[in-house]
Amino acid sequence: MEALAIAAPDAPAIICDDGALTRGDFDKSANRLARAYAARGLGFGDRATITLPNCVDFFVACLAVWRLGAVPNPVSNRLAAPERRAIVARAQPKLIIGADSDDSGVSCIPVGFEPSDDLSDAPLPDQIPPNERAMASGGSTGLPKLIVASNPAVYDENFASAIFKAKRAVLVPGPLYHAAPWSSAWQALFAGCMVVSMERFDARRTLELVEKHSVDRLGLVPTMMHRIWRLPAEERQAFDVSSLEFVMTGGAPCPAWLMRNWIDWLGADVMHEAFGPSERIGGTFITGREWLEHPGSVGTPVGGAKIKILDDDGHEAPAGTMGEIYMMPAGGPGSTYQYVGAQAQTTDDGWESVGDMGYLDADGYLYLGDRRSDMILSAGRNIYPAEIEAVLDAFVGVASSAIIGLPDDDLGQAIHAIIECANDLEPAALRDHVASNLVHYKIPSTFEFVRERLRDDAGKLRRAALRKARTETDNP
Structure with missing residues (x-):
């Protein structure tokens, strides 16, 4: 500096x-x-x-x-x-x-x-x-x-040069105490970029800042993309965002319908997606054009890291089979971080997981599920909340959603949907929408409508807190 x-x-x-x-x-x-x-x-x-x-x-x-x-x-x-x-x-x-x-x-x-x-x-x-x-x-x-x-x-010039070198302005709308906004902001600053940040994310203001400062690099979590996309079309189109050359999403699985809409809006050469934990044990990257060939994927490993999928017995899962994601950083086991207050989850030969679920296709592209701790076991079936949330979020009027499992004497866990919406929705219409997009056992048993935000500024859900609040209410 x-x-x-x-x-x-x-x-x-x-x-x-x-x-x-x-x-x-x-x-x-x-x-x-x-x-x-x-x-x-x-x-x-x-x-x-x-x-x-x-x-x-x-x-x-x-x-x-x-x-x-x-x-x-x-x-x-x-x-x-x-x-x-x-x-x-x-x-x-x-x-x-x-x-x-x-x-x-x-x-x-x-x-x-x-x-x-x-x-x-x-x-x-x-x-x-x-x-x-x-x-x-x-x-x-x-x-x-x-x-x-x-x-x-x-400062790692080689890491930053591909994205930030000699660029005009980088907009960082996410909270800087999270890994991706932190890394984006500092790598951009040290590459000589101007960094634009905002105290709290706002969909309209994000577009205003892109236009005002001719921003060409922008990082968004899917929740932010969703809120921008839910702006009235005439409001979204009123801003000049033609300066954008590189938009990256990550931090959570991005619903395919949402990514496709953004590609249609900004172009496949602009949109990108990445995945990687804060521990930096590995990561993936995919361009918009690759994504169109592998819709829903978060890409292939980058930076010399390796990825494999293990089943519940610790065996490597075949292509297309959901399991737990294990990574090996380029520098070998233990080369990227240390925990304080936790133990790493590793295999005997040093592969490490942070609890994310996913699968690899035949071409080695990674597709995300949920965190293992978020998975719902209902009537003996594994239910992945992100899949249901993607369907709910596509319904007009839904700002965000959270799927949790609640105790049920018959099913073990019943699927409960919490819907964030600004205005009243018709539950029957929403249920019909879900039923037309998901198999019957993935349809939530109950729906709850709330006005308060479900996700923080980084797009993160506190599922454990949501679950606890509802189970404690039911069992005082």
Whole structure:
């Protein structure tokens, strides 16, 4: 970042809802803030929990932490106090940035903190942090765990060049405490791009920002794609999005109907999809043109990683058979991360799974199911929620949906559909829609309609929490 600032100090670096920074201001602000953090005891190898929204201060705080050789631990600023305490207990940070106080006794830096003007903004001695980041898990599987990247905080030009080099503007609408938005934002910044971010995703505003800043790189989770697609056609078409050259989706299975509509809208050369866990043990990638040949796929392995599918007995599953996805990173077992507060799920020879289900076709293309923990066992049949949710979400008026299994004396688990909608829907019409698209045993037994959002800004569902709320209500 220092080299970029020297080369073009007045070039725009960051644009957020709360302001903007040039490269030069970004560089100097991070130096001054790093000295303030050092005065609070932050040093090489320490962790700093950053609980700020997507904003200018988030970027400056992360760069300041790195410049001390310390490791950022980004978390949501909307966590409840017990949730944040659990993460802090795992991370053991030296500093919490974005909090007025914390009962853990860790030193806190409040929102809006301004370092003293007496502190120098001159360059600091180079220190390479031993870990690029320490991400907290999404919490969907219970208590939080920390995913500590094994790689040091060093910019990988070869990784970024294929997507970000010499491009104009990258829009990052997702929360920066999640792996994909984090990686996109920093790789783009260090490649010399201008990064545009927003505090909370909004479908219309996303299109406004694309037009305003001539954005040519955009990353979206399927939930965001769905909300944009559900805008009235005349509203969506009112914006000039012709600058877009590369749109990437990932983070969850993207329904085939949704991907196909986006390809029809923006073009097969623009749309791409990727899959890979935060642990970086492997990943896949597919272009829009490939997707048309393999609809529903998330692509083939990239970066030298390997993928195989294992059945319940630990045997490799044949093509087309659903099983658990196991990966092997290019650097071998244990080369990409370490857990704090969890144990990796590995085979005897080092292949690793994070619980995702899927299958490979005869050409080696991967298709996603659900997480193993989300699978519903009903009347002896394996039910994958994502398949039903894709059908529900295609119904006009459905903003989002969640499928969970509820205890049932007869079936073991009954399929329960939670439907997020802005206006009242006709349950019979929705049921008919599902029945015309799914076999009878995949049709939900019950439907529930809600107004509140089911998914967070990263498109993640808290199925365990949804299930718990409904089972505790039924069994006080």
